[in-house]
Amino acid sequence: xxxxxxxxxxxxxxxxxxxxxxxxxxxxxxxxxxxxxxxxxxxxxxxxxxxxxxxxxxxxxxxxxxxxxxxxxxxxxxxxxxxxxxxxxxxxxxxxxxxxxxxxxxxxxxxxxxxxxxxxxxxxxxxxxxxxxxxxxxxxxxxxxxxxxxxxxxxxxxxxxxxxxxxxxxxxxxxxx
Numbered sequence: 001x002x003x004x005x006x007x008x009x010x011x012x013x014x015x016x017x018x019x020x021x022x023x024x025x026x027x028x029x030x031x032x033x034x035x036x037x038x039x040x041x042x043x044x045x046x047x048x049x050x051x052x053x054x055x056x057x058x059x060x061x062x063x064x065x066x067x068x069x070x071x072x073x074x075x076x077x078x079x080x081x082x083x084x085x086x087x088x089x090x091x092x093x094x095x096x097x098x099x100x101x102x103x104x105x106x107x108x109x110x111x112x113x114x115x116x117x118x119x120x121x122x123x124x125x126x127x128x129x130x131x132x133x134x135x136x137x138x139x140x141x142x143x144x145x146x147x148x149x150x151x152x153x154x155x156x157x158x159x160x161x162x163x164x165x166x167x168x169x170x171x172x173x174x175x176x177x
Contacts, residue, residue: 042071042174043079045097046113054086061088065122065130067149068092074154074171077101077111082143082154082171084132087122092132094120096141149173 039046056066065087072082078099086093100113120134120143129145139158146153150173156162 042081042083042097043073044099044113045079045081046115047081047083047095047097048115048117051083051095052085053083056087064128064145065089065124068130068132068143068145068152070176071174072143072152072171073174074169076166076169080171081174082134082141082152084143085117090122092120092122094118094132094134094143096134096136143171146170 083095097115120132132143134141142155
């Protein structure tokens, strides 16, 4: 069977339309998948997509302890954040996130960006300030209130061969917008 020029042209146009439609659908799908998998970050630190800071119950949490709720930011080998998502009188849920260090850090190792969600006991010091004890596989971070409600002190124990001067840092409370 012979195909006329007009039949050939019609088939070519139909094939091109199908191909173009398939490419458009593929592009839309890729765009959706890319945005669906996009990670949230704070100061280049990845944080969980389901992160949510819950206001402390003021009937159960002392006002001074409630001041710890929120995002605390600092710098070690790169950006670091502690996000206190939930807090009650004896325990807090804390996201510890880091931007990653491609060069050797103070602890002597390079690390990719990441985060971990921790349950941290709450302790009150003799000075009346509260402390959150956040244990990870690598070591312990002690988040301690200072007399300045916009700052916390972070003391680190463990963490390999980290020099002493990097074991005690001040973090600032991030303004919520």
